[in-house]
Amino acid sequence: MIYQFISPDIWKKKVMIRFIFSIFTLLSFQSTIAQNLETKINMVPSNWNYSKEATFEKFDNRETVLLNNGRITVKNHKFENGIIEVDVLANGSRSFAGITFRKQNENMEEVYMRLHKSNQVDAVQYTPIFNNESNWQLYKEYQALVSFKKIGWNNLRVEVKNKVADVFVNGKKILTINELKTNQDRGEIGLFALFSNRFSNFKITTTNLLEQKIVDNDISTNSSIINKWLVTKSKLYNEEKFNYKSLYNEDYVEIKTERSGLLPISKHIKKSSSGNFEQNKEEYVITQKNIHVDSDQIKLFSFDYSDKIIVYLNGSPIFKGNNAFRSKGLQYQGHIDINSNKLYLNLKKGNNTLHCIIIDKANGWGLIGKLD
Template structure:
């Protein structure tokens, strides 16, 4: 009976601390974490630590709306990713991670939304930062989440502001992420009330030439010999809207046949289509970009084929997308013209962005 009473008191104290905005430290012991087979707990450097070889782990029975999440990560010069997951709901979440092997490079820290268990960092190049990490000892990562924005700190220095959290989820689980082995310690979080901040000028007009709605199919495993335009006409399509920029993050709407294994995924494809009306026979400029690969059809005829995948143009090639990267002059016929884009992807961001003018 005494043990039960003590447990209840401890739980109530824990919940009261959260409600009052106190900093809560989550000990690195298995009973506090939803873990995978890739997780071990070890005493190291006079600390209790969690070693995560790959994947994600979450804190048991804890969610956060707004507040601060912090963790220490042991210095690592071998290629790896180590970070914090937050507002996790099933296979959708926000994620910020350090790439300590890329110290002092422009993409040393990255933010990505995770949709259907797929990372999308290629689509959001504005959310990365140049950071110099400690070569020995511990590097601290802190995220201050406030409504639909966040600020990122490394070793107590602000390195990045995320103006818009892409999943738009308001709450969810918190935890850790690693790709390849990393050692974590001293995980803590503080729930806080949202703070009203001065809004940035949002009066920048959106280019009316940008395509903001697409009709898209479900995903299928890509086999070149099975791609026939006639089959596109038999598919069922759903209407989806892009982000304000015109970017279509495809994984937000479509689940792949295989996901979460980065470049080890099978290659999937969807077909995205849009209608263009012309008052007469005329030529219009179609500007676009994509990830990873694409085939563009105009009125049933293939007019472009390209590959923008990670590292396809060199070991340092990131495959980020920019709406002005590719340009086609399309010979439109009077009346309705149909553009179909076969967009293929393995990993790191399945996306499409386009405008016609």
């Protein structure tokens, strides 16, 4: 048997190293627990940023807030990743009730229940809010059929993981948002109601995920999709006074589309009238696409838009359309699809210019197109 002699100094150093390692491990574990701690935000005025749209009161043996046409946010709280949930009182009247998160000024993510739409395909919707404008018409893939409780409370839960969010209603997963549309990875958190809804039991659980900076979507690899447009500033629209001769005299800036080819105009252009849904005034931008061909030819332009459009080719009008919410009936939503409209463009040899006048009131200001 061989005995190894360890000096007292070395032994003390080893003990100290093990002690420090144990403390570090314990602190790391406690930090992880702290960052995953569920926090209940009581429905009392001192916890919320609000104005006259909110009334805090006891109801059904709960602390509640009755929210009428507006948004409120939690005081002194910034949210990045985690779980947000709230109970909403059953409501058969036309109303919208939801959660906003990563709010920075007038831009945010929003998920809401349309409680009067129980058992319909658009009972729950997601929309990014750009410059105080909802954009649900542009993202028809992010809605879901849900059967709401007619009595009692419906629970809405959103689990946010970097650019992805899963949505649950009454414990059942009903929707995955695989690409949150703002470029914000952190911001305020709160509640949203259109018309009147009562909320209770608001909870936040933060999660410790690896940092992942949210960036603009990659450009489409489909060469036929138009992935850049020249766009003007927004102006109030008056059909009688609109001067088509100004098409070539405007100041334009180049804007990239999302990977799908969608140009969400409100994300880049701020209106003078926003946030009032169909009570907004109509505003317009002019978009421009330069097309160069080596010989006279015909190209197929497939496109869609919201709300209205006038298309010009080389200064001549060739199409006018209206795709606004309820423009073709009470149930017409005005969603957009790149294959909804088709025009054959008679292009001359050399440079050609395609202009699209995009006119909008609310619910999604957008353009999408491709050239085949």
